[in-house]
Amino acid sequence: MVTLTLPDGAARTYPAGVTAADVAKDISKSLAKAALAARVDGELVDLSRPIERDARLEIVTIEDDAALELIRHDLAHIMARAVQELWPDVKVTIGPVVEHGWYYDFDRAEPFTPADLELIEKRMREIIARRDPVRTEVWDRERAIRFYEENDEPYKVELVGMIPEGEPIRMYWHGDWQDLCRGPHLVHTGQVPADGFKLTHVAGAYWRGDHRNKMLQRIYGVGFRSRKDLKAYLDMLEEAARRDHRRLGREMELFHMQEEAPGMVFWHPRGWTVYRTLQDYMRRRLDAAGYKEIRTPEVVDRKLWEASGHWDKYRENMFITEIDEEHANEKRVNALKPMNCPCHVQVFNQGLKSYRDLPLRLAEFGSCHRYESSGSMHGLMRVRGFVQDDAHIFCTEDQIEQETAAFISLLGSVYRDLGFESFDIKFSTRPEVRAGSDEIWDKAEAALEAAVRKVTDDFEIDPGEGAFYGPKLDFKLTDAIGREWQCGTFQCDFVLPERLGAEYVGADDKRHRPVMLHRAILGSFERFIGILIENHAGRFPMWLAPVQAVVATITSDADDYAREVAATLRAAGLRVETDLRNEKINYKVREHSLAKTPAIIAVGRQEVENRAVAVRRLGEKGQRVMPLAEAAAALAEEATPPDLRRA
């Protein structure tokens, strides 16, 4: 007999080998019907799994957090079944659950078309309506391999071979369709909400994620508990599409890109205003935090890249320049810098440094170029030419902790100023293959951890994910619609100072290697502006908005006054434009609202007479009439960058 403890604390006794399905049936008919799977001592298992020992037992129903995963997992199988019913010669591979849904990779000679997806979706609904029972058996390896060889499923043969010794090889059947799977699964296909899923798209994906392997076809689907949840998700996707920075960038005339310079940005006046405003802000923050700004060359002889190690490891990502042979009076191969660090070491190396000079924080809005692979570029988010808010802190090992803590504090303050309230920290520790002694790794990891813990205990450790040259912290912020973006980074480096011969004279009058801390807060201005655009859906806070106010006339009688209003606001430090066109105020309001101008200032005969303005704020319906001086003061206050407002 086994004793099963239910979540409400009740204990029930059953013969050993009882299943959760039996228990659910025993408790109530409705529970038996609603049961999807079970949790035995916290482990999610099939309802049909025999229970041999005393355990805590929970019956999982659709309300349970785990239900979504179960549903999506079954949807993956149902989809694979539908595909093989429609095209029996398609080979199945793997089909895991991912965020919002699942995918399944297939090997098929012809590409799946959008029409195929509709066919598959239809067949899936049929399979759900069939209420095919799900059953499972544990097989031994030889039998499973033989089975898949006989059924001509080579990928499954490979998968069976990869299952570690001692782990059960679990075979599942949905009706008469079979798949290898860790489980657990629902009781029958009818438990999947038939109107809660949708196949979204097809994409190529390498077998086992390795680009040397065959490219398979991956069909993605999203699945939820109900039609309502599905719709909410699809609405969210639409919202994300509305916020797409590539679209807003064009509509708001911020920037463009064209095929003569793939991955490079042409910044337009408005976009460049945002860029400059952000850069000016960062410059003030770095100045205040004790950084010294420098500027280093963008085109540098390969010799330096050889010395730094980039030529060896990263050459395929570097733009290499050669002077046209006919005109060259010297034979040199240069590279556009992909990173600023080697150049910063050159600045450090000028003149003998003392321990009294440390920590030396060298900052540069460094213009970098990386030859990113064609398929990886994406709007402003992944480009080939970009500017980092880069800096390198040269310090002693003993200074790592205080510098780390100061950096995290600066980063948090910057993120808050830019409208991101929270961020996550990931701490990557020493990898297998690494440079530097264990002593120095111990010291650096301990310093980073101690510094992080001063701020929060809530961080993720990624063991072995550090760079070969040192441990690192990555900072991820969350945007207004819940997406995460990795922006900030902080990396200890014991290697580059060595390679490039950086040293300082210590208090002991001997020469020492400084530690180099690579760090960035925004990452790249290009990408960060992309994130800002999407986060604000184009509605920048006043201080970042390219045009902060438009003075629009109602009739041409107010033209002179409108110019005066604009001049007054400009004198108050605002970025102002006038709209004196022969158009109705409705038209102007609509246009400037769509352009996401934070303040529309309408002036007509009444305003001229009263020396007033009618201010309409973006997103609000009405307007407020107020004296010009008052409006200028209020808008100027709001347009002040957050750091200057504090000062």
Place this chain on the structure above:
RNA sequence: GCCGCAGUAGCUCAGAGGUAGAGCACUCCCUUGGUAAGGGAGAGGUCGAGAGUUCGAUUCUCUCCUGCGGCACCA
């Protein structure tokens, strides 16, 4: 880089083996209108680039470029 899809006016898109069309935007004219599109007229395209098939290609075929969705990559 790989798989799939796409590229036609500034933008969004329609179209067909016989050298192109809509809406919005743009220019001009009329309209001076009080908070999200007033009316009229006009201009605008080497149909991504190159090659091939054809009497004829923007349309069919191939190659390339760029973009999009993923995969791989991201020091």
